[in-house]
Amino acid sequence: MTRQTYYLRTFGCQMNEHDSERLRALLEGxxxxxxxxxxxxDVLVYNTCTVRQSADERLAGHLGTxxxxxxxxxxxx
Structure with a gap:
């Protein structure tokens, strides 16, 4: 069986970067x-900060993809 793949994109604040590092470790684990x-x-993961409107706006474009x-x-x- 082929190993599944994931794409992780982070938007928003510095805390999101930290959270994404934890997500990476979990997914790779x-x-x-x-x-x-x-x-x-195979799996798309978008980590965004809802406090910052610009992050939500950038996410909207990626959700279309x-x-x-x-x-x-x-x-x-």
């Missing part, structure tokens, strides 16, 4: 391998 492009990933990828591959998570 479960055997997932990180990739640099969302198109290469995620929706397109999900339609192309319904097994993507």
């Amino acid at each position: 479960q055997g997932l391998r990180r990739v640099e492009l969302p198109e290469e990933a 995620a929706a397109r990828l999900k339609r192309a591959d319904p097994h993507r998570r």
